[in-house]
Amino acid sequence: xxxxxxPLQFNEAFCKGNVGSFFRIxxxxxxxxxxxxxxxxxxxxxxxxxxxxxxxxxxxxRWEFAYHEMIAHVxxxxxxxxxxxxxxxxxxxxxxxxxxKHPSVEKVDxxxxxxxxxxxxxxxxxxxxxxxxxxxxxxxxxxxKNFVMRKHSEYDVIIVDSTDPYKGAGKSLxxxxxxxxxxxxxxxxxxxxxxxxxxxxxxxxxxRCFEEMKKAFPIVRPYxxxxxxxxxxxxxxxYASKDVEPKIKDSSRINQIKGTLFYYNLEIHDSAFxxxxxxxxxxx
Amino acid sequence: xxxxxxPLQFNEAFCKGNVGSFFRIxxxxxxxxxxxxxxxxxxxxxxxxxxxxxxxxxxxxRWEFAYHEMIAHVxxxxxxxxxxxxxxxxxxxxxxxxxxKHPSVEKVDxxxxxxxxxxxxxxxxxxxxxxxxxxxxxxxxxxxKNFVMRKHSEYDVIIVDSTDPYKGAGKSLxxxxxxxxxxxxxxxxxxxxxxxxxxxxxxxxxxRCFEEMKKAFPIVRPYxxxxxxxxxxxxxxxYASKDVEPKIKDSSRINQIKGTLFYYNLEIHDSAFxxxxxxxxxxx
Numbered sequence: 001x002x003x004x005x006x007p008l009q010f011n012e013a014f015c016k017g018n019v020g021s022f023f024r025i026x027x028x029x030x031x032x033x034x035x036x037x038x039x040x041x042x043x044x045x046x047x048x049x050x051x052x053x054x055x056x057x058x059x060x061x062r063w064e065f066a067y068h069e070m071i072a073h074v075x076x077x078x079x080x081x082x083x084x085x086x087x088x089x090x091x092x093x094x095x096x097x098x099x100x101k102h103p104s105v106e107k108v109d110x111x112x113x114x115x116x117x118x119x120x121x122x123x124x125x126x127x128x129x130x131x132x133x134x135x136x137x138x139x140x141x142x143x144x145k146n147f148v149m150r151k152h153s154e155y156d157v158i159i160v161d162s163t164d165p166y167k168g169a170g171k172s173l174x175x176x177x178x179x180x181x182x183x184x185x186x187x188x189x190x191x192x193x194x195x196x197x198x199x200x201x202x203x204x205x206x207x208r209c210f211e212e213m214k215k216a217f218p219i220v221r222p223y224x225x226x227x228x229x230x231x232x233x234x235x236x237x238x239y240a241s242k243d244v245e246p247k248i249k250d251s252s253r254i255n256q257i258k259g260t261l262f263y264y265n266l267e268i269h270d271s272a273f274x275x276x277x278x279x280x281x282x283x284x
Numbered sequence: 285x286x287x288x289x290x291p292l293q294f295n296e297a298f299c300k301g302n303v304g305s306f307f308r309i310x311x312x313x314x315x316x317x318x319x320x321x322x323x324x325x326x327x328x329x330x331x332x333x334x335x336x337x338x339x340x341x342x343x344x345x346r347w348e349f350a351y352h353e354m355i356a357h358v359x360x361x362x363x364x365x366x367x368x369x370x371x372x373x374x375x376x377x378x379x380x381x382x383x384x385k386h387p388s389v390e391k392v393d394x395x396x397x398x399x400x401x402x403x404x405x406x407x408x409x410x411x412x413x414x415x416x417x418x419x420x421x422x423x424x425x426x427x428x429k430n431f432v433m434r435k436h437s438e439y440d441v442i443i444v445d446s447t448d449p450y451k452g453a454g455k456s457l458x459x460x461x462x463x464x465x466x467x468x469x470x471x472x473x474x475x476x477x478x479x480x481x482x483x484x485x486x487x488x489x490x491x492r493c494f495e496e497m498k499k500a501f502p503i504v505r506p507y508x509x510x511x512x513x514x515x516x517x518x519x520x521x522x523y524a525s526k527d528v529e530p531k532i533k534d535s536s537r538i539n540q541i542k543g544t545l546f547y548y549n550l551e552i553h554d555s556a557f558x559x560x561x562x563x564x565x566x567x568x
Contacts, residue, residue, distance in 0.1 A: 018330040233517025271555035
């Protein structure tokens with residue numbers, strides 16, 4: 001018998017277990033059952049630290065930039081001067097980190113239902129969570145839908161950085177009622193983005209997300225990015241607005257922060273909205 | 285004890301086993317050790333039939349369209365009238381199927397080193413292999429490099445649809461010597477494409493592939509596509525030519541066959557060449 005211990009392996013299955021991905025865990029930094037979900041922080045030599053909720057990868061340090069840049073900068077650069085921003089979900093702080101790169105931003109509300117997510121990410125994931133302590137950021141530990149339903153004409157940009165729509169905390173964030181509340185919480189010329197799953201293993205959920213959103217917003221535009229940390233790597237986001245198309249309003253603003261960007265650039269913005277034929281047909 | 289048998293699982297590991305993907309095998313159609321490699325055909329309820337060489341997925345029926353359309357139509361539509369085409373590798377027939385959609389094509393040489401790949405794909409994978417019997421197609425079972433080194437100014441389009449560069453049959457197809465032979469086998473205005481790995485788990489191999497190619501071709505342009513059947517889903521291809529940029533020469537030709545295309549379209553062609561910042565920097 002070998003004296004080496006068997007390494008831990010994290011298996012993440014999709015499609016009733018018919019397909020999935022795995023990575024080797026070198027170290028478990030933290031595992032906790034909160035009031036809402038199980039929160040894990042692992043370490044992997046290939047991926048850096050991994051943050052998972054209920055056994056589903058939320059981010060890994062190596063590839064989170066692709067997701068966070070694309071969910072944040074597409075709406076942020078589509079607004080002419082974003083000052084007040086609302087982020088729903090995203091307790092890891094990655095989206096907040098990107099939002100705060102925009103010098104026009106004065107105030108960010110972060111609504112994360114689970115205070116343990118905030119505490120654990122602050123402790124173990126400073127690469128995404130360090131900006132949660134920024135003085136422009138206010139953290140609200142409550143249900144995102146309840147929060148946004150109290151707001152009217154308040155935000156320039158709303159970003160929904162939620163868990164999957166299947167169950168639990170994220171479920172109410174994929175409904176017409178929620179999207180309508182977001183629309184009403186936006187100022188004139190306000191813009192919205194949300195994660196919208198993938199067309200490879202969750203095509204039905206993705207379609208339903210867009211159907212609900214189209215009931216609430218006159219302008220809904222799907223866009224895509226390579227997000228290798230998620231199932232299939234083919235991630236879809238939704239841009240929406242009452243009145244603003246997702247065009248870059250001032251490209252000189254990109255030049256100001258381009259040294260901090262690893263995925264997003266001027267050309268990626270427009271090309272992200274170009275969809276392969278099968279996805280066009282699915283969402284038409 | 286349950287009477288149900290444990291289902292078979294196919295595990296495909298990358299990065300020294302630190303990460304990987306898996307799928308459940310419902311049926312093994314064929315497994316054979318040929319002179320060159322182990323050839324497997326599996327069936328999966330989620331992915332259709334899967335064709336693997338030495339334990340590495342070459343294709344699955346559900347998502348092969350993305351890979352085959354993007355490796356074939358980007359060069360084919362960049363040429364003003366492709367008549368003679370050479371495909372190196374690609375014994376599954378998927379690339380040939382796409383090439384033959386172009387009515388201008390008169391002759392296709394397919395150079396697949398392993399005759400068992402051809403026979404097994406013809407038997408078990410008609411969805412990609414049925415066009416291997418087309419009268420315009422000539423199959424040559426020999427080393428791709430040896431074949432192309434005998435050819436001079438003969439082809440309008442050359443497509444290298446090879447295995448990975450790590451070992452075995454595909455290794456000689458990622459060298460300056462091979463790329464130079466391809467350049468010399470092209471006619472004036474000839475164009476070239478090749479699979480070039482992924483930047484997520486094989487960034488070094490991808491870089492090396494482009495370095496070698498740039499020694500042989502004055503014009504080398506990386507492009508990308510979502511290919512969910514491969515590691516990370518983020519697949520990179522290389523377009524190259526002596527004198528022709530990868531611009532669509534006649535968009536009316538796309539309209540003629542667009543009913544048969546599920547990934548490629550007019551706008552995808554150009555946007556495929558727009559790269560995320562990290563990849564731009566890696567390949568500059």
